[in-house]
Amino acid sequence: MKDQENTKTSVTSGRHISCWLDSSEPFITAPLHEDIETDVVVIGGGIAGISVAYNLMQAGKKVVVVEDGNIGSGETGRTTAHLVSALDDRYYDLMRIFGEEQTKHVAESHKAAIDFIERTAKQENIDCDFERLDGYLFLHPTDKEESLEKELKAAQKAGVEVESFSVMPGIKDASRALKFHNQAQFHPLKYLNGLCKALVERGAKIYTGTKADKIDHKGIVTKEGFTVKADFVVVATNTPVNNKYVMHLKQYPYRTYVVGAKVKKGSIAKALWWDTGDFSQNADIAPYHYVRLQKLDNEYDLLICGGEDHPVGLAEQDKISEEDRYGLLEYWMRQRFDVEHIVYQWSGQVLEPMDSLGYIGRNPKDEPNVFIVTGDSGNGMTHGTIAGMLITDLIMGKENPWEKIYDPSRFKLFSSGKTYFKELIGGMINYLKQRPKDAKSVELLSIPAGQGKIVEIDGKKFGVYRDKKDLFHMVGAECTHMKCIIKWNGDEQSWDCPCHGSRFTKEGKVLNGPANDDLAYYTNEMDEKAGIND
Ligand SMILES: Cc1cc2nc3c(=O)[nH]c(=O)nc-3n(C[C@H](O)[C@H](O)[C@H](O)COP(=O)(O)OP(=O)(O)OC[C@H]3O[C@@H](n4cnc5c(N)ncnc54)[C@H](O)[C@@H]3O)c2cc1C
Numbered sequence: 001m002k003d004q005e006n007t008k009t010s011v012t013s014g015r016h017i018s019c020w021l022d023s024s025e026p027f028i029t030a031p032l033h034e035d036i037e038t039d040v041v042v043i044g045g046g047i048a049g050i051s052v053a054y055n056l057m058q059a060g061k062k063v064v065v066v067e068d069g070n071i072g073s074g075e076t077g078r079t080t081a082h083l084v085s086a087l088d089d090r091y092y093d094l095m096r097i098f099g100e101e102q103t104k105h106v107a108e109s110h111k112a113a114i115d116f117i118e119r120t121a122k123q124e125n126i127d128c129d130f131e132r133l134d135g136y137l138f139l140h141p142t143d144k145e146e147s148l149e150k151e152l153k154a155a156q157k158a159g160v161e162v163e164s165f166s167v168m169p170g171i172k173d174a175s176r177a178l179k180f181h182n183q184a185q186f187h188p189l190k191y192l193n194g195l196c197k198a199l200v201e202r203g204a205k206i207y208t209g210t211k212a213d214k215i216d217h218k219g220i221v222t223k224e225g226f227t228v229k230a231d232f233v234v235v236a237t238n239t240p241v242n243n244k245y246v247m248h249l250k251q252y253p254y255r256t257y258v259v260g261a262k263v264k265k266g267s268i269a270k271a272l273w274w275d276t277g278d279f280s281q282n283a284d285i286a287p288y289h290y291v292r293l294q295k296l297d298n299e300y301d302l303l304i305c306g307g308e309d310h311p312v313g314l315a316e317q318d319k320i321s322e323e324d325r326y327g328l329l330e331y332w333m334r335q336r337f338d339v340e341h342i343v344y345q346w347s348g349q350v351l352e353p354m355d356s357l358g359y360i361g362r363n364p365k366d367e368p369n370v371f372i373v374t375g376d377s378g379n380g381m382t383h384g385t386i387a388g389m390l391i392t393d394l395i396m397g398k399e400n401p402w403e404k405i406y407d408p409s410r411f412k413l414f415s416s417g418k419t420y421f422k423e424l425i426g427g428m429i430n431y432l433k434q435r436p437k438d439a440k441s442v443e444l445l446s447i448p449a450g451q452g453k454i455v456e457i458d459g460k461k462f463g464v465y466r467d468k469k470d471l472f473h474m475v476g477a478e479c480t481h482m483k484c485i486i487k488w489n490g491d492e493q494s495w496d497c498p499c500h501g502s503r504f505t506k507e508g509k510v511l512n513g514p515a516n517d518d519l520a521y522y523t524n525e526m527d528e529k530a531g532i533n534d
């Protein structure tokens, strides 16, 4: 398994290295070290930010991208990169929430995103393993037979090319399925690198290792104090770090897990597979498994299998630790596919919007020149690509039929049903429950080496990590977003916030927003700073 030291200078937001990071060169440029002006500043170098930058550059705008880490060092480097118009939420739910006409636009926008990636890879000569293939949605044993029928009708009505199917290629033990035609897959980081090369060649500026510390409608100020003045600001940081409240009450963060195993080339037919979800775990957001192949070397392919999701920071709710989820995933995979040994494992974070669709457009309660992209759910490859097309039209003053559906200001709580409401209340209860007063203190010395725990000292809560050399690394336990208490993620060796999904290294540096400020940090090597949290 490929791991790395989990620091902010690293190339990814967790300990484990994905197959994408392992099989591509990181795109790195010099950080920004002067004040500059531009038409558009894009914050975030994942699929969303780079797609927006590329489209705007093609439309004739002067573009600057700032990225905190390397290009693709966020969730885009930890994805599984299925490209689907067969979304991970059901079309029959979308029909209920948005109505038939709008749902047709949803299907059309995801199809257009796949076409865009195919066309652009060809035009820009990007060798990113793009392949068209069919996708199979098969019934989970805990789901009802009628769900597939219902989904078939709704997806067909929305204009998706889909049929009922009973003999699936590749996978054992799954009989009833829907076959979605013309889906696709690719290598996300090779694609991003190709777009970045085109951007730089045509005069756009990309600054990696550059954190936007302050963001407003005039532009940004970096952590080092340099400014980028811009007419338009696009915040593509996965979760919008410039939006403190509104958006984080409309979406909920989940952690999801991936294993990659070697399979003999040609032994499994090429396809995408995913099940309808385990309704015994959560009937509202049933966690599902998603599977694809990726070429590895001349002899082997990699079978990539994802799933075993849980709300961020709350793995123990099901009494299954983060680390143990890989074992469950492997077991599930071995029951259905003939694989050799596991060579990769990693996890990542997805944001589940309250009504199933991404939020792409003007930032609510902000100036009209500030845009955001968030709420991707498990369809961030296409949502990010849609953002590229949609935000470009909004900035260029062109009408776009998808504007209303993806508008971040939309509010569909009641039609989206009890699912989101439950998560929202859950988040609030966490928030109230975990404030310091009713905290349970844990002895520092009971923390095993390589693990972290929340400890209360003199009425204050701290996240304490004990390293293998017996040094303690302490961070303020209140998330810098809205003060929820962080939780230790032993698997990715990070501090994760269960409220809205912010994550921090063991030294307290932000890995994922919405928090944009680091946690206060000290080790017992630097006693003079012990008052840092006062
Ligand atoms: C395990 C897993 C499997 C998935 N599978 C699929 C799939 O099969 N198909 C699919 O469509 N989607 C999938 N997704 C979802 C998809 O990967 C994400 O939605 C998508 O990558 C998000 O892209 P992004 O550009 O919005 O965010 P990111 O890739 O996270 O990019 C945001 C960037 O912003 C940077 N940043 C943050 N704050 C700042 C700041 N203040 N200043 C400067 N830079 C900053 C970060 O460093 C980061 O690089 C999956 C996700 C996971 C975790």
Ligand code: FES
Binding pocket: 248, 479, 480, 481, 482, 483, 484, 497, 498, 499, 500, 501, 502, 513, 514, 515
């Ligand atoms: S992410 Fe919102 S309080 Fe931590």
